[in-house]
Amino acid sequence: PPEVKARLQVEARAKAKAEREEKKKLVAAERARIEREKEEARRLALERKAELKVKEEEKRRLDAEKRAREKEEEEWRKSEERAKQLLGQRVRKETKLQSKEAISKRKLAEEASRREERDREQKAEDYLRQGKKYCRAGQFDEAVGKFEAVLTLDPGNREVRDYLSLAEKSRDEKRRLEEAKQREKEKETKLVQYLDKGKEYYVQGLFSDA
Secondary structure, three states: OHHHHHHHHHHHHHHHHHHHHHHHHHHHHHHHHHHHHHHHHHHHHHHHHHHHHHHHHHHHHHHHHHHHHHHHHHHHHHHHHHHHHHHHHHHHHHHHHHHHOOOOOOHHHHHHHHHHHHHHHHHHHHHHHHHHHHHHOOOHHHHHHHHHHHHHHOOOOHHHHHHHHHHHHHHHHHHHHHHHHHHHHHHHHHHHHHHHHHHHHHHOOOOOOO
16 A cells, blocks of 8 residues: 555665665764774884883983993093103103213212102102092092192192193082982983873873873
């Protein structure tokens, strides 16, 4: 009958419309899932990039410290070799002069003067040896004090002036490196705190805060 046929057509159209609506919902759900996966992938990529950046900065910092230490060691070696050469020249010169000295009426006075000079030299050598020891131990403030004490006894000693200059540079560089390490440590602490806080916000669902 016509009325039955019309009713069936209406039902068919309704069913087709319902199927289309259901299909749209499925497509929308699939798109939403894909977007969530893409967003998660982007987030993970950003985290990985940040980790790699931190590691690269740490590597550069360590390489810079290594180069600084190598440069300092090379400068110290050259200075020590130069100081040894100067000391050798001075010893040879003094030996030559002493070999030419003649016995005279001023022998006693000269001997007393030489004893006084030897005392000063011994003190200077002791201070110099102590200064070198402090330098090798990285105690540059103490080393500077010892080298200055040598110069008080022997103001014209170029060898000790070289040691003093190197010790002062090493002391300043050590302070700079310690300050840089402290700043880097504080920076790393802040980065860890920010990361932990971001993770906490993420777990709580506060994505904008994270």
